[in-house]
Amino acid sequence: METLERILGQHPFFKDLGPDYLQLVTGCASNVRFEQDTFIFREGEEANQFYLIREGRVALQVFSPERGHITVETLGEGDILGWSWLIPPYNWHFDAKALDLTRAIALDGKCLRRKCEEDHHLGYEILKRFAHIIEQRLESTRLQLLDLYGVRS
Amino acid sequence: MASVLEVPSDTTFVSAGPMVPRPFVVKRFRKETDDTFTLELEPKEGRSRFVFGPGQFNMVYVYGVGEVPISISGSPSTPGLIHTTRAVGTVTKAMAKLKKGDIVGIRGPYGTTWPVKEARSHDVVIVAGGIGLPPLRGAIYEILSNRKDYGKVVLLYGVRTPADILFKDELEQWRARFDMEVFITVDRAVSEWRGNVGVVTTLISKAGFDPQNTIAMIVGPEVMMRFTALEFIKRSVKPDSIYLSMERNMKCGIGLCGHCQFGPMFVCKDGPVFRYTQIKDLLVKWEI
């Protein structure tokens, strides 16, 4: 059976983190599973985890009274879900809904924050990796905002 | 780059002179989406086979209105001529009003082709954005008709909304094949949409190709093509294995008038299909 530490070690997000830190991070990790159409988290709730999606797809949604649930992005296998656990006041800004049966590894944000505070080198490593993901998402969002496929005016 | 330069030509047409449109009859008009339609054409006279390479385009003349470059969206190995067009302005809106039996003028086929021969024994990742799917359709047909010659074949397709997805039936058929992967994403979605949401570049990580042995073919708005090419390079695809199809305003279509000039090249003659390495510096020049 694959251990959590091995799975985390093989994920690009934790590439080159080093065995000691990997062990520390694994101490905050657990396997989770979400049935199709269930919410993984809801806007406004306390953000205490992030997820490494192993299988399935997740929609990040905002609810609008006029238009219902609007999906702003979907994430799938290999993607990282959630960074609000890292930024005060630690609340989710979107709803996350499993579009299919979704299996993931949940990382306990409180546990990881504590370890990062205790060891700033680990904190910097984690922050660098999230900065990369945030940069990618920002770039995608900017391209989405450009409405590239609209008729040129 | 043999195939990019190897341009098949319709000899019947060339003998009439390159600036003289040949009359074609509209055999079928099919509405694809709110603003996009497909015309199936047949020559009014002469042989019905229209010889072209995937990626080439025709100058389509709506009599009394004007002429526009439109890629050929059918299969090179089936008879007839197919164009899928989005109605955006004077000529394309006039094309959208054509009916069965109407006549249009055709000059072509012009331009370079997709490197379907060089791509043999490689993984092929095809990325289409919006109205970028029709120019790639001929290449998809060619590859599928010689499927065993290729490695993995993946189509990544990004559109604005689910209502803008072209060729839905065909996409379903391709998706159902065991030897082709199809990923679709939309920029914005209503709540009933259960597919992917996000820009097309986000699909590249899902495609699972061998970067050292991959040929990428990309068509879409220029910004989308630029970012898509960069994403492939980030994932170690060789820059000279990436091909893009460019658009510029055109008049003659045969390298005479200079309308489509793109740096030292003409899109009508040296393109529209270019290797990324041929044009990467021009893509970021504002004044071009």
Ligand SMILES: Cc1cc2nc3c(=O)[nH]c(=O)nc-3n(C[C@H](O)[C@H](O)[C@H](O)COP(=O)(O)OP(=O)(O)OC[C@H]3O[C@@H](n4cnc5c(N)ncnc54)[C@H](O)[C@@H]3O)c2cc1C
């Ligand atoms: C090699 C080549 C292949 C092409 N293949 C296809 C194809 O297969 N299908 C297809 O639909 N188009 C294709 N095009 C684009 C097509 O030629 C243009 O949309 C057409 O020339 C517009 O002419 P018009 O007279 O209808 O619009 P115009 O009256 O010239 O323009 C009217 C308005 O439409 C906008 N506009 C013009 N072109 C575009 C565009 N491409 N996209 C969005 N807005 C635009 C203009 O900015 C303007 O606001 C291709 C272009 C090239 C160079």
Ligand code: FES
């Ligand atoms: S359109 Fe005349 S040179 Fe290209």
